Amino acid sequence: MGRASRLMRLDAFTKTVEDARIRTSSGGIVTIFSVLVVLFLVIGEWNDYRKVTVISELVVDKARGEQMEIHLNLTFPKIPCELLSLDVMDVSGDLQPSVSHGVAKHRMDKFGTIIESKFMDIHPEHPKHLDPNYCGECYGAIAPDTSTKAGCCQTCDDVREAYASKGWAFGDGTGVHQCEEEGYKEKIKEQAEEGCRIDGHLWVNKVVGNFHIAPGKSFSNAQMHVHDLQNYLQSEVAHDFTHTVNNLAFGPPLPTDLLHERHHQQNPLDGISKKTSDRNYNYLYFLKIVSTSYEHLDGGYTINTHQYSVTSHERSLEGGKDEVHPGTVHARGGIPGVFFSYDISPMKVVNREVRMKSFSGFLTGVCAIIGGTLTVAAALDRGLYEGARRLGKAHQR
Numbered sequence: 001m002g003r004a005s006r007l008m009r010l011d012a013f014t015k016t017v018e019d020a021r022i023r024t025s026s027g028g029i030v031t032i033f034s035v036l037v038v039l040f041l042v043i044g045e046w047n048d049y050r051k052v053t054v055i056s057e058l059v060v061d062k063a064r065g066e067q068m069e070i071h072l073n074l075t076f077p078k079i080p081c082e083l084l085s086l087d088v089m090d091v092s093g094d095l096q097p098s099v100s101h102g103v104a105k106h107r108m109d110k111f112g113t114i115i116e117s118k119f120m121d122i123h124p125e126h127p128k129h130l131d132p133n134y135c136g137e138c139y140g141a142i143a144p145d146t147s148t149k150a151g152c153c154q155t156c157d158d159v160r161e162a163y164a165s166k167g168w169a170f171g172d173g174t175g176v177h178q179c180e181e182e183g184y185k186e187k188i189k190e191q192a193e194e195g196c197r198i199d200g201h202l203w204v205n206k207v208v209g210n211f212h213i214a215p216g217k218s219f220s221n222a223q224m225h226v227h228d229l230q231n232y233l234q235s236e237v238a239h240d241f242t243h244t245v246n247n248l249a250f251g252p253p254l255p256t257d258l259l260h261e262r263h264h265q266q267n268p269l270d271g272i273s274k275k276t277s278d279r280n281y282n283y284l285y286f287l288k289i290v291s292t293s294y295e296h297l298d299g300g301y302t303i304n305t306h307q308y309s310v311t312s313h314e315r316s317l318e319g320g321k322d323e324v325h326p327g328t329v330h331a332r333g334g335i336p337g338v339f340f341s342y343d344i345s346p347m348k349v350v351n352r353e354v355r356m357k358s359f360s361g362f363l364t365g366v367c368a369i370i371g372g373t374l375t376v377a378a379a380l381d382r383g384l385y386e387g388a389r390r391l392g393k394a395h396q397r
């Protein structure tokens with residue numbers, strides 16, 4: 001009686017003697033079948049284990065003093081770039097008239113082919129005809145800070161800027177020496193049939209605000225924001241604010257490899273086109289912006305971006321004829337253009353990727369599958385064997 005026999009007494013798995021075992025062909029079939037079933041179930045279990053689920057939570061957005069990036073890409077087939085300006089305003093009082101940083105204007109011909117692209121902040125090249133002592137007149141207006149020579153209006157653009165800051169209509173530059181030199185009037189004429197695409201990105205404070213694309217240089221002070229509409233309204237070629245929103249997004253786009261099905265973020269304005277043939281037509285979009293973050297499972301990085309919902313309104317300003325006099329600068333409220341007004345939601349959506357099943361859960365599942373399948377298979381095999389034996393006996397009789 002050695003150690004082995006003592007261990008034997010502990011054996012819970014008593015074995016039947018080999019001789020009493022019989023192999024049957026029905027048993028073989030049951031075996032193959034149960035192996036297939038086990039494989040099938042284990043694969044299902046594995047997929048379940050690997051599955052990433054996105055859990056969304058709504059929390060109060062506690063971030064403060066943040067900035068927000070606006071990506072815009074708009075096409076205006078019926079207005080030349082020269083006549084368009086983009087202004088951004090927010091309630092904090094930050095005003096960025098005729099915005100520049102990172103936004104480009106692309107001149108397009110009638111067929112939509114790009115002729116020339118220019119970042120909006122690049123100043124027009126200095127006319128070569130100027131001698132170093134030249135100091136252009138500002139025609140009673142005050143020279144802009146952007147002028148290359150303090151107190152002087154060196155270029156047609158400087159004079160236009162100076163006029164805008166006084167709130168004066170500028171027109172086509174007839175009688176303004178700098179503009180006649182540069183052929184400003186001809187340039188406007190030549191571009192009359194062109195369209196314009198404005199694209200790029202800009203940073204704004206994350207507070208209620210608006211941005212708009214409207215004709216003419218703009219000027220703002222505490223009480224008003226005005227645009228010089230003269231060239232737009234008096235052009236021989238009819239202009240209007242027919243437009244296409246190619247893209248309007250707030251915050252960084254998500255890398256495409258991260259776009260898990262449920263993550264797919266769509267900007268509701270992308271691809272929207274609006275048509276009009278009315279010069280005095282005004283489009284308003286009201287956006288509600290919701291901060292959204294994505295916490296990625298592997299690598300643990302988080303992307304902070306925004307989603308939005310939109311409602312829109314459009315109207316003709318014809319009824320308000322008294323407000324829109326061709327040839328004058330006039331106040332806000334009734335100018336043709338495309339206006340985006342945005343509001344920030346106090347709630348934030350947090351999307352988190354998680355695995356619902358742990359690895360030990362997966363192993364438990366696999367054991368249950370194997371054990372369960374074998375038990376059922378054994379019962380089935382026994383049943384088949386008994387059945388066959390009885391049939392055999394009946395046959396012999």
Ligand SMILES: *[C@@H]1O[C@H](CO)[C@@H](O)[C@H](O)[C@H]1NC(C)=O
Nearest residue numbers: 072073074197199200246247
């Ligand atoms: C703007 O949209 C046009 C048309 O879809 C596209 O060709 C162009 O590359 C876009 N611009 C930017 C900066 O994404």
